[in-house]
Amino acid sequence: MSGAFRTAGQFVVILALFAGVAMLSSWPAYHQIPDNTGVMVLTFVHGADRKGECRRLTPEEIAKLPPNMRRVQDCPRVRRSLHVELDVDGRNVYRADLPPTGIAGDGPSKVYQRFVLPAGKYDVAVRMRDTARAEGFDHERRETVDFAPAQLLVIDYRPESGEFIFR
Amino acid sequence: MIGAIRSVLRAGFDAIERPFDRLFSPALNPLAQLGALGFFFFWIVAVSGIYLFIFFDTGIERAYQSVEYLTHDHWFHAGVMRSFHRYASDLMVVMVAVHLLREFAYDHYRGVRWYSWFTGLPIIWLLYASGITGYWLVWDKLAQYVALVSSELLDWLPVFGEPIARNFIATGTLTSRFFSLMVFMHVAVPLFLLFIMWVHILRISRPKVNPPRALALLSLVALLAVSIWNPALSQGHADLAKVPATVGLDWLYLPLYPLTTLWGNGAVWAFLGAFSLMIALMPWLPPLRRAKAVEVHLDHCNGCARCAEDCPYEAIRMVGRTDNLPFPTQAQVNPSLCVSCGICVGSCPSSTPFRRSEELRTGIDLPEYPLKELRERVLETARGLSGPGRLLVLACEHGAAAGRLEGTVVMPCVAMAPPSLIDYILSRDLADGVVIAGCAESACYNRLGVKWTEERFAAQRDPYLRARVPRERIAKIWASALQVRHAEAEIAAFGAKVAQLPPLKMRSPLPASAPSAQPKAREPAEARNEP
Numbered sequence: 001m002s003g004a005f006r007t008a009g010q011f012v013v014i015l016a017l018f019a020g021v022a023m024l025s026s027w028p029a030y031h032q033i034p035d036n037t038g039v040m041v042l043t044f045v046h047g048a049d050r051k052g053e054c055r056r057l058t059p060e061e062i063a064k065l066p067p068n069m070r071r072v073q074d075c076p077r078v079r080r081s082l083h084v085e086l087d088v089d090g091r092n093v094y095r096a097d098l099p100p101t102g103i104a105g106d107g108p109s110k111v112y113q114r115f116v117l118p119a120g121k122y123d124v125a126v127r128m129r130d131t132a133r134a135e136g137f138d139h140e141r142r143e144t145v146d147f148a149p150a151q152l153l154v155i156d157y158r159p160e161s162g163e164f165i166f167r
Numbered sequence: 168m169i170g171a172i173r174s175v176l177r178a179g180f181d182a183i184e185r186p187f188d189r190l191f192s193p194a195l196n197p198l199a200q201l202g203a204l205g206f207f208f209f210w211i212v213a214v215s216g217i218y219l220f221i222f223f224d225t226g227i228e229r230a231y232q233s234v235e236y237l238t239h240d241h242w243f244h245a246g247v248m249r250s251f252h253r254y255a256s257d258l259m260v261v262m263v264a265v266h267l268l269r270e271f272a273y274d275h276y277r278g279v280r281w282y283s284w285f286t287g288l289p290i291i292w293l294l295y296a297s298g299i300t301g302y303w304l305v306w307d308k309l310a311q312y313v314a315l316v317s318s319e320l321l322d323w324l325p326v327f328g329e330p331i332a333r334n335f336i337a338t339g340t341l342t343s344r345f346f347s348l349m350v351f352m353h354v355a356v357p358l359f360l361l362f363i364m365w366v367h368i369l370r371i372s373r374p375k376v377n378p379p380r381a382l383a384l385l386s387l388v389a390l391l392a393v394s395i396w397n398p399a400l401s402q403g404h405a406d407l408a409k410v411p412a413t414v415g416l417d418w419l420y421l422p423l424y425p426l427t428t429l430w431g432n433g434a435v436w437a438f439l440g441a442f443s444l445m446i447a448l449m450p451w452l453p454p455l456r457r458a459k460a461v462e463v464h465l466d467h468c469n470g471c472a473r474c475a476e477d478c479p480y481e482a483i484r485m486v487g488r489t490d491n492l493p494f495p496t497q498a499q500v501n502p503s504l505c506v507s508c509g510i511c512v513g514s515c516p517s518s519t520p521f522r523r524s525e526e527l528r529t530g531i532d533l534p535e536y537p538l539k540e541l542r543e544r545v546l547e548t549a550r551g552l553s554g555p556g557r558l559l560v561l562a563c564e565h566g567a568a569a570g571r572l573e574g575t576v577v578m579p580c581v582a583m584a585p586p587s588l589i590d591y592i593l594s595r596d597l598a599d600g601v602v603i604a605g606c607a608e609s610a611c612y613n614r615l616g617v618k619w620t621e622e623r624f625a626a627q628r629d630p631y632l633r634a635r636v637p638r639e640r641i642a643k644i645w646a647s648a649l650q651v652r653h654a655e656a657e658i659a660a661f662g663a664k665v666a667q668l669p670p671l672k673m674r675s676p677l678p679a680s681a682p683s684a685q686p687k688a689r690e691p692a693e694a695r696n697e698p
Contacts, residue, residue: 007385009190014197015389021257022250022393026400026415030425032312039410041336045329101328112322112330150412154336167337 033116036149040115040124042086042094044157047108048130052076077106083129084111085137086155088122119149126155126164139164169452176272181649184609193608193645195382201266202368203375207383208262209361211255211390215248216357223304225346231306231404238400250394253417256298258390260419263287263294271449273610278457279370279480279504281450286367288446293360298420300353304346309414311335311405316424323432338407370504372481373615458579459534460505463498465489467517468530470496473629474511477582479614480504483511483531498531508613509533509583513623516630518585520545536578538585544576545588549597556666558658559598561588565612567646567654568604581605582616586623586632593640594673600640600665602658607647617645635673640665 033039054075062070079100086094094113101107123144127137141164145153156165180198187196197204222245224233237245267287270276276284302313318331334340368374378386402415416424427435460482475483475498482504485496498511511531512518518529520542527539549559552574560575561584562568569577578584581603589601603620611617620643622628632641642661646654 006190010195011385011389013187013190014385015392017261018254018258018386018389018393019396021261021419022254022397024419025253025257025417026402028416028418029413030416031413032425032428033410033412035412037412043330043333043336045333107328110328110330112319112332150410152336152408152410156337 033150037116037118038147038149038151038153040088040117040147040153040155041113042084042115042126042155043110043112044155045108045110046082046128046130046157046159047100048080048082049132050076050106051078051080077104079106079109080130080132082109082111083137085125085127086113086115087125088115088117090123117147119147119151121146124155124166128157128164141166169449173272173274176268178649180269180272180610181607181647185607185647185650188607188609191382195379196609197378197382198265198269199609200375200378200382201262201269203378204382204386205259205262205266206364206376207378207386208255208259209357209364211251211387212259213357213361215252215255216353218248219245219252220350223350225343225350227306227341227343227346230304230346231401234305234307234401238398242398246398247391247394250397250399251390252301253399254390254393256301257417257419259294260298263291267291267446273612274455275612277450277455279482279506282370283367284450285447286363288443289363290360290367291446292443293356293363295420297353297357297360298417300349300356302417302420303349304353305401306346306405307401307403308405308411309402309416311407312411312414313421313424315411316427320427320432320435323436336407341407370481371614372479458507458536460502460507461500461509461511461531461533463500463531464528465492465497467515467528468494468497469516470494470498471516471629472496472498473514473516474498474531477510477514477615477619479508479510479616480506482506500531506613507533507535508580508616509536509578510580510613510616510619512538513580513582513585514619514630515585518630519587520585520591521587533579533583541576541578541584541588542591545592545597548574548576549592552598555599556662556664557599558602558662558665559592559600560602560604560658562602563605563612563616565648566604566606566644567648567650568602568644568658569648570651574598575604580611580613580616582613582619582623584620586630586636589641590633590636593636593671596671599668599671600642600661602642602644602661604644604646604654604658606645607650608645610647637671637673639668640671 054073057072057074062072065071081097081099083097084094085092093115096111098109098111099105100109121144123142125140125142127140129137131138139157139162143166145166147153154167156167157163158165184196184198187198191197193199219237222233222237222241224230234249238249239246270284299313299317303310314335315332318335321327322330322332334345368376377383405411423435423438430438470485470488472485475485482501483498484501486499488494488497490497512529512533515530518538520527520538527542529538532538545559552559558574560568560571561581562571562575562577563581564577564579568575584603592598592601605617605620606612608617619628623630624632624641624643626632626634642657644654644657
């Protein structure tokens with residue numbers, strides 16, 4: 001094999017490999033969700049009430065504490081679990097008790113759930129219980145949403161205003 | 168099970184590599200340069216990345232615009248550089264993956280080689296982290312997808328307080344600072360990758376970190392051609408109000424991302440953990456049975472340093488003399504790095520089978536297969552040769568001739584045979600011709616055995632094969648363990664050729680047998696290189 005032909009052969013092999021790699025860098029396309037569908041995300045971070053009530057310490061109990069750690073009240077750190085429910089067109093798609101985060105269980109609860117839904121109109125209802133009540137909900141929002149293809153609908157909760165938002 | 172997988176893979180590599188040897192030559196064979204090509208593509212990525220950074224803007228809106236500007240308005244230099252950056256990164260993944268498979272196939276990961284194998288694992292992680300952070304910077308639809316899936320994956324770990332993914336599902340949550348952070352990550356992670364790449368080759372003597380110029384040039388031209396033919400492009404501005412429903416995925420960097428949807432994030436982490444654990448433990452599944460490390464015999468070592476020069480594993484270093492002999496240094500072996508290949512035995516000037524006045528010993532020797540035994544095996548094998556064209560084959564235990572029964576002396580590596588052994592065989596009329604049968608030239612099991620043998624025979628490397636040794640009576644056959652038929656055909660053809668040669672006129676007057684005598688006082692190495 002002459003030098004020029006050999007070099008050409010080497011180049012062709014390398015070029016073919018590189019072309020294959022270049023193709024694989026963006027092809028074939030990946031369809032994350034089916035056509036004519038969108039994604040609804042239920043996500044928020046919120047701390048439920050603490051499990052126990054604060055208790056006023058007696059003067060004797062305060063006196064027993066080291067001087068630099070004396071306080072009037074003893075408040076348990078552990079929070080309750082957050083109870084969350086999501087209904088779409090009257091059908092329950094999500095229900096969970098979300099435990100508090102943190103080693104001591106005193107951090108906020110968090111939720112991040114994705115739902116792939118076909119485009120269309122939906123009655124969406126989201127409810128949350130963050131207090132000691134056994135029944136019923138502390139926060140609730142019901143709304144009809146027009147869900148477009150490839151839309152990313154986020155259901156969030158704003159602790160400062162105490163309400164769910166759809167965006 | 169692992170052995171069976173290794174055999175299948177090895178057959179696969181052999182089927183590709185031997186034609187590549189013919190097309191590229193063993194020196195240019197890309198499959199024998201995977202590590203070097205990995206380094207080469209790293210440098211291309213680094214240089215093109217620095218060039219792109221001149222044009223890149225880290226603003227939340229301007230990041231995408233700046234990439235579009237350099238891709239379209241300055242396609243002929245910055246656009247090409249972007250393609251270089253992308254494709255060289257992808258090629259680095261390919262090099263790493265094939266390198267890993269090849270080292271596994273050729274059993275180059277157990278024993279003392281565990282270190283390079285083990286340090287290759289963080290390279291894989293860092294390489295992927297480098298690539299993934301790079302995809303975020305473009306801030307197109309693919310970047311949005313990568314950001315969302317990556318953060319969902321990270322959120323699965325019980326580490327972060329608030330889900331990171333919340334930053335990528337609504338407009339207004341992301342700031343320009345994020346891009347500054349990502350640029351920092353995209354620079355810091357590859358720098359750390361380079362550091363680990365250096366750690367990876369620390370225990371290798373003469374690591375190949377640069378491919379041959381011709382191969383590098385061909386690769387550069389091919390990269391340029393591919394960059395012009397199929398330039399790397401963005402996939403539309405990221406829109407956090409919409410799902411990037413269809414994306415052109417980089418299947419080399421992001422093959423696991425679709426699996427997060429199919430399997431779930433926990434399963435993907437489990438897969439990654441299991442894969443990493445398996446790679447980390449493989450050198451000991453099962454551990455390689457190791458022959459005893461070479462030993463230095465100071466009474467025969469003049470501190471010439473040839474053994475340290477030739478050791479492919481950095482197992483020998485020269486230290487100050489500890490005996491009273493008048494040499495400044497002596498060889499010292501690190502047994503934990505020695506693979507007992509015997510290459511150092513072949514390099515030692517004291518390794519001469521001609522010695523007759525004392526028991527055959529050399530400066531550095533394998534305890535389980537000393538030079539004395541090698542000479543005895545040669546003599547014994549030679550006694551069984553007959554007829555015209557008597558051939559004595561010195562075979563590597565990893566090459567095609569390792570399984571031969573007739574007229575063959577097998578050793579851990581053909582470079583264990585000192586060149587004087589060939590002289591000895593021919594001058595003592597032990598055979599009419601000598602065949603050196605090693606591994607395939609581009610896949611030497613002990614990395615440098617073939618190279619050193621070639622250079623010693625060509626008088627380019629000490630110890631030389633003497634000029635008086637007739638070259639027409641020596642054949643070098645470099646063939647893998649799967650090329651037995653090819654090797655046998657070459658040996659037969661060489662035997663026929665040798666049979667036609669006139670009688671050899673370099674007969675030594677000394678007897679062919681190896682006399683054993685009482686050890687005498689040490690003589691200078693050159694003086695012993697008789698006759």
